Amino acid sequence: MANLTLEKYVQRKVRCGREFFYFRVVRSGKEERIPLPHPFEAGYRAAYDGAHVKLFGIPPGLEISPTSVIAMARDHRQSARYLRLPPTSKNLRDLASALIVERWGVFEASAIRPIHVQALYDSLTERPATANRRLDDISAIFGWSRTRGFCDENPCIGIERVENEGSYEPWPNEALTKLITEGRPEIVKVALVGIYTSQRRGDVLLKLTDASIDEATWYLRQGKTKTEVPVPLHPVVLSILDLERAERRRLGILDPRRPLLTNSRGKVWTSSGFGASWRTELIRLGLRPDTNREYVVGDFQPTFHGLRHTSATLIANAVAQNPATFGGIERVKSMLGHLSAKMARHYARRAATEHLNAETILLLPTIGNTPSWIGNIDEEDAVSH
DSSP states (O other): OTTOOOOTTEEEEEETTEEEEEEEEEETTEEEEEEEOOTTSTTHHHHHHHHHHHHHSSOTTOOOOTTBHHHHHHHHHTSHHHHTSOHHHHHHHHHHHHHHHHHHTTSBGGGOOHHHHHHHHHTTTTSHHHHHHHHHHHHHHHHHHTTTTSOSSOTTTTOOOOOOTTTTOOOOHHHHHHHHHHSOHHHHHHHHHHHHHTOOHHHHHHSOOGGGEETTEEEEEOTTTOOEEEEEOOHHHHHHHHHHHHHHHHTTOOOTTSOSOBOTTSOBOOHHHHHHHHHHHHHHTTSSOSSGGGOOTTOOOOOHHHHHHHHHHHHHHHHHHOHHHHOTHHHHHHHHTOOOHHHHHHTOSHHHHHHHHHHHGGGOOOOSOOOTTTTOOOGGGOOOO
16 A cells, blocks of 8 residues: 555545545544545545535535535535534535535526525425425525625525425324423423414514514514414413513613524524424424334324414314304414405405404413413513513
8 A cells, every 4th residue: 555645635544454544624623534445446436526525515626616506505514503503403404405516516506596496395395394394404505695695685585385294283282281391491482482373483483573563462474475464462472572582681682673582592593493403302302203204104293383273273163162252263264364365355454353363362271381481570571562
């Protein structure tokens, strides 16, 4: 081996008389090393090129634009935002990076349009949960790059998603009680807001702001349907928001348009960040297996979207007892913000909708045992709106 000249980044080690080869890079004091076959073996070239792509985003010898998708994915992987991700989230982000590099690598990031993202997403829809997670991570990459010279707009916004088969299944009482009573506060807060407002995860995480709340009503333009829905806030939700406001004042944050719900570090949730934390928490609580492959046919599959339908089921069960008094199924449609020509005519007047939804809150029974830390706030810390 003394006369063998190794390629750039290739390192040779000898242990116990055996040779080992690695593709090795040291950046910012951190070593990254990928095993390689012996340089004389048939698979060496493909392994070397693959390692180069994984660590640098491009095949060896390829000249690329500094604002290409490859460069965007590479720079994101070296960013502080990426490096702060937990290991599981990093792995998922890496899969998304590899996917966009494979599909669009040498193209300018600014040339990618929603039509291209929709085509990529549609190619993954045989596995809806995977498709949605990849889209969340791709959106996070483009969102990070938008203010760093790669593109002006995030092409992932407005993409039509599909739901997995378990996404509409309401939660059984025992599973819901376990989540509420044993879950981590930052997760439970979002779940309770979701079930008491009947709104989608993205709307709860990103659109619930002080600027959108008047008195005890949240005026929401839903992200999926674009329907404007006045959402009355249940006392449990109001208590959760008071907790968030108290922490915000402690940190000296004054921004009425900043989303109210935060993670364990007091930071605003991102969609992908919450998705990873939600999955991890469900696994910790024993509410789902580590992987989807471990589900047994017929098992309950807990999803955040299922909380929305849990709320609808509770309301529907209540109105079914006396539809003449409670307004029948139209009440459920109004609370969920479903839009159709019939509903548009029926609820032409905003005041009628507000009145109907305000009464709906009274139909929701107490869900599980509300954690003692909700509502545990001094009067002087409470904020009126």
